[in-house]
Amino acid sequence: MDILTLTGLIVAFGGIVGGMLIEGGHISSLINGPAFLIVVGGTIGAVLVQTPMVVFKRALARSKWAFLPPTVAMESAIEKIVEWSNIARKEGLLRLEDHIQQEPDPFASKALQLLVDGKEPEEIRHILELDMSIREEDDLQAVGFFEGVGGYAPTIGIIGAVLGLIHVMGNLADPSKLGGGIAAAFVATIYGLLLANVFALPMGNKIKSSIKKQTRLCELIIEGVIAIAHGENPRNIESRLQGFTQK
Known part of the structure; x- marks a missing residue:
């Protein structure tokens, strides 16, 4: 949490x-129930118009990252890569094949598979960087859903306020209803601003932070695997990868 x-x-x-x-x-x-329905319903409807289904599903899946961000263990990844390096140096790359199925991270597992298959270092880098960039782009599109909510909600709130004022104008003959009616009209504006600035935009930025951390972890794995492919000393690899842990 x-x-x-x-x-x-x-x-x-x-x-x-x-x-x-x-x-x-x-x-x-x-x-105010009607104001809530106008703002929430109108905002979600507007965002759904611009959002493909696959992005919408990914946004729902990534929404939990605002409260339960994925664990990004950089130090643990470095230790694992150094272990792979020692095995490759002493017993050969093929010995790493046993670790492929045991690796829980799909990206790291793919990197190991490319290494065991004997791919050239630059080819490994190209394949993994492409995979990383596509994953990052897909996740950032999911963040766009929350940014869309943040963009539309204030405007839909104004629409709700205007609709409320239209209703008030229809009761001008009864001054006792004007004060309460105007107050209720502006509740829609408050809902829109709260939805955008307290919920949607902060959530989107928090999820984006998790995406950046995962991208950094992928970069670490790429650099580590490339170093192993070049046959570098495990100590040198560890020293280089420590730079990724800098805050």
Whole structure:
């Protein structure tokens, strides 16, 4: 669990609601079913129009990364690559074949397979970098779903406010309904801004951070495997790969 995501949401909503209460407002004034339906339904509908199904499914799968980011163990990966290097140096590349099936990371497993197959270092780099860039691009497209929500939500909120004001204008003959009607109209704007700036955009950026970390891990694996293919000393490989762990 990413404690900062949960803490951030609590602080954001707590600060907004707390400030409103201090000013003498009431939580009930922020509860409006029609406004919620307009903003959430309208925003999701607009984003679905621009989003292919495969990207939508990936976005749903990646949404959990905002709360449960994937583990990116750089030090563990370095230790594993150094172990592979020692085996290759002492017993030959073919001995690494036993580690292919045991490797849980598909990217690392593919890298090992290319190494065992005797591919040239530059060919290995080209294949793995292509695989890495495609994976990163697919995940960033999923982030685009949340960025789309962040872009549309405020505008849909304004639409909800305008619709509410239209309803208010229809009751001009009854001044007692004007104040409450106008307040309810602007609730849609608040929903839109909250959905965009407290939820969608921060979630998208948090997921993007996890994607960058995974890309760095892939780069580490590529450099390590290429070094093994060149027959470099395990100690030199370890020293070089430590640069990827720098914050």
